[in-house]
Amino acid sequence: MKNTIQNNLNMWNERHTWTRDGDEWDGQASFHKQSYDDWKRSVIDVFLLPHLSDQATAVEIAPGHGRWAETLAERCEKLYLVDLSPSCIDYCRNRFAGHQQITYVVNDGTSLPGVPDACVDFVWSFDSFVHMDPTVIDAYLAEIYRVLRPGGRVILHHAGRSHATLGLGFLRGWGKIGRKLYKMISLRIWNDDDGWRSEVSKEVVQDLADKNQLAVESQVQSWGANGEFGVLRYGDYITTLRKRD
């Protein structure tokens, strides 16, 4: 199934059953042989907390049922939660009803309507850009450039297929064997699913960032004192971007 906006809408607004308050994606933790609680804590400590403060304005793109928004909502002055799924935004609106500083936005899958220009310190998205095609990521990066303050930071978790094999994505249309072959050569993994990762490599994200005047500060697959935490289950990356001055 292609990673189109419509397929994402169908998947997350209709088909997905959303268990555990949306706190259900524990496969990365087990891949890295960590408890989910420890792994999630490390994501929050390393990637979220350094960018939050009670003066910060933040945007989360694609919050789902609020797995990370829970932390963002406690630690910033203003928060925009933007998702293409009306049911996800409804869920967050109920879940965070006590937080007056949150603005909820149902969007078209590419833009940040209602977020003013040059007012955002931090943009965050996890487990969602992994399902977005390059054209969608390109559109979001243009919007992110528009809303960020100079020096503002962006952290995006995205797919990390092998760049050299991206042109072979047509194999996904060749039935089970084609899908398996492409998964093996582009993700270098041998398990049975590819996590519905899009046709994106870390180089694609670098190029799109450059096009949209965002500087790449880092691209990591693992972190922690001994690299014990990470997003390697499907070969993903977490990219940190900064708005160029």
Ligand SMILES: C[S@@+](CC[C@H](N)C(=O)[O-])C[C@H]1O[C@@H](n2cnc3c(N)ncnc32)[C@H](O)[C@@H]1O
């Ligand atoms: C796997 S869920 C992850 C939710 C949340 N980020 C988390 O980590 O728990 C994917 C989310 O991405 C949203 N999404 C997918 N494509 C999107 C797009 N183009 N624009 C906005 N939201 C999108 C879905 O509606 C869903 O909420």
